[in-house]
Amino acid sequence: MHELSIAHSLIETVEAALTDKPDLRVTAVNLQLGVLSGVEADSLRFCFDIATADTRLVGAKLVIETVPARAFCPVCDRDVSPAAPHWYRCPECGGSCGKLSAGRDLQIASVEVLDPNEETIDEAPLA
Numbered sequence: 001m002h003e004l005s006i007a008h009s010l011i012e013t014v015e016a017a018l019t020d021k022p023d024l025r026v027t028a029v030n031l032q033l034g035v036l037s038g039v040e041a042d043s044l045r046f047c048f049d050i051a052t053a054d055t056r057l058v059g060a061k062l063v064i065e066t067v068p069a070r071a072f073c074p075v076c077d078r079d080v081s082p083a084a085p086h087w088y089r090c091p092e093c094g095g096s097c098g099k100l101s102a103g104r105d106l107q108i109a110s111v112e113v114l115d116p117n118e119e120t121i122d123e124a125p126l127a
């Protein structure tokens, strides 16, 4: 299952980033998901809940922010947001756009962690 292996790799990424902070509890993972990533948000959320069960991310919420497609239209001379089903056509003028500059994203924007010693919730960028 595609989404399940993605869920596992998200968990691995977070665990790797927090190896030196074993006390922190992860409460949420904020993910940016492009509309063209081919990943179904509901399915990924479901798989994430299963995959986190026996990891330190247990109980963490997967918060998915959908990233719209973006491409540069040479006619309009600016970035536009193509939409289904014309991913390579400008929605303003109908001209053809080049490469999409966004829309295939699948990346963790940040994680929210709880420090049980201080009982505070922090938002940490994961880069």
Ligand SMILES: [Zn+2]
Pocket (backbone or CB within 6 Å): 073, 074, 075, 076, 077, 080, 090, 091, 092, 093, 094, 095
């Ligand atoms: Zn245009």
